[in-house]
Amino acid sequence: MKKKLNKIIIIGLAIVMVTFIFYKKITDNNPYNDFKNISINESLNQKDKSYYLYYYMKDCYYCNLIKEDMFNFAKKHKNIYFVDIDKYKNQRIKYDWESFNTKNDKEIGYSKDGKSITYYEGESEDKYLHTKEKNKYGKTKMYEIVIADKEYKNENKNAKLGKVYAKEIIPEIDYSKYKYGDKLIIAGSPTLLHVTNGKIDDFYFDSRDIGEYVRGEK
Structure with a gap:
């Protein structure tokens, strides 16, 4: 009976060890570690x-x-x-993204349905996605076009729902x-x-x- 109990304990420990090694292998599978x-x-x-x-x-x-x-x-x-x-x-x-986006993001249009965009005069998607404008540290600015929703209002405190913004994505x-x-x-x-x-x-x-x-x- 004692030998049988010892055998069960050994098998149990072996299963735990194999499970641990397998789990560690999965969690350590990080290609950046190469x-x-x-x-x-x-x-x-x-x-x-x-x-x-x-x-x-x-x-x-x-x-x-x-x-x-x-x-x-x-x-x-x-x-x-x-x-x-x-x-x-x-x-x-x-980085304080909230302050940065609140200060720098530009209102450039509006959307009535949350999908299609009407740009203000002189504004366009191309103007911002292909800008050559530099920030104060000499980096070329980069933007993405955003239709303001509740999530974006948390990033830009000046944002108004349904308005369209050129959102700066390169930090200063x-x-x-x-x-x-x-x-x-x-x-x-x-x-x-x-x-x-x-x-x-x-x-x-x-x-x-x-x-x-x-x-x-x-």
Whole structure:
């Protein structure tokens, strides 16, 4: 009876171990781990004279849009470090998107049915989706066209339901001021930074901006 009990215990432990290993394998299935990963606090602490920092989240929709582009870019540029910002939430300063969008988004038309858009005179989708306008840090602005709903009103406090807005999607951040030891502002994922001699000298944000850069379209 005792031997039978021991056998049951051993089998039970074996099942638990196999289940744990299988679960760990599934949860650790992160393709970004094939590349060099660091913490946010190590961002400006690398020995390379020139390197890239890519901030992502494994399940981020916009990161997944350019995942293969980033992997191809990383294979060509060995001096790139990946940072999973979901792991290091407390090591970054969040960007104030509400204040930014409330201040900068532009009302450019209206929609009566929530689908079709009537633009004001002088306004158009093309004007904003292909803009060459620069922000105060020299980055080309990027927009998306939004019909204001309750969700968007949480992003832009000046928004009126049914009105159409050109929503700015490139944050205004002065990365040139950061040095080793500073807590970085990361506006979200994906974000791509370039560092030279310990200083951030260029950045790209959102799948469209980053995708164009890593594919050599900029």
